[in-house]
Amino acid sequence: MSSYRSQNGTIPAPLELRDIAIQLGDGSKRILVRSASGVVSGGESVGILGKSGSGKTSLLSVLGLMSRPVSGELLLSGKPTSRLNDAELARRRNQDIGFVFQNYSLISHLSVFENVALPCSYGKPMSKKQTMEAVAEQLQAVGLAGFEKRRPRSLSGGEQQRVAIARALVRSPQIVLADEPTGALDSATGLQVLEHLYSATRRAGACLVVVTHDEDIAQAMDQTWTLCDSELRHEAKGSR
Template structure:
């Protein structure tokens, strides 16, 4: 019923754009500190990008803002060309659920739920009790991550790599425009990490969703199409690798 790939993938379009984005803590206090200093970059649907930087560079703060879990002090974040800074909590939450998928270093699966139920969770939050079509979609995702027949297993019955595969399927359940992966292979052995990374690559291509991987590992970032380097709250380098496709903007009136 479901096919991942298409013969004619959609043209690349802007998914995420940061415009002069700043973030400070302890505003108007003697201890006020600015941790992000005017961040500017854009990610298109065709891009599989990495955000790297040392500990304390501001990666986690920036990821929370991109994921609409926190707000910038100034500047603007556009998601699918929609400004987000002035959104209230309800609209921010709705936009996050509709447009962003999250994969973390630790899978954060619900132990009492089966693999299938964990994948269905984002859909249940949005729509209530899942229907047959949603269950078929979740089963398809489970098969796509190599876990056909594991739908009834609890997280404790799966290996670490298998749990991360379920987490990836869960992140894709809502067909997000943007997939954020925070150290997605940092808790896995080398071979499992490589298979997880290749899976993310395949889903990026098949779903035409933008992927932004946050990592401290330059070896991982070098295998991405693009590497954005953050140091002390500044973007010091934004490098597209030779094999990376060049994004093109699409006129909304065409």
């Protein structure tokens, strides 16, 4: 099991992929990813690059326990996940993972506050006071204090994306997975949002995996992985 030194001794990495293969779930049996391996330690970030259609979102959905690989093992904090049933997977997902979807996936009939607060009621619910504080902190951090009562459709694409980021971080998850989180943003706002994701996860000792088309962003992460011809390649780089 891969592990790293923490202040409290040696603890397992939040995310570890062992020879993961991903197949399209449409009956075609097309292999999207052949054998992906990697370890993401607490506080570490990964940028994933790859052409459109190369399987980045599919890989992220496996890392986020939303779909299963056809072979290999995904370990969360050292614990294998392949034998968990759907209910157990959902529990781990709610507890450990914050997800920023490529298309934001905000719920249109809920307010900004209610959207960000959604994960607070999953699994072991947070108290009302904790929820109010956590939502206020996250909205402040993405520059959307005062937007609590607005509906998603009244927001710009970039504002919706920032709501999605606030929602992903509201429960301080151990793993944050973000699919093109800066796609809808101008480059200055995109950089700000990314700095926020990066520093918030690092401060919390969580790991961050970001899918991006932007090579500079991917290179700025601690690790850079590229999906090409169904293989996940790791770029060698020195320490930051």
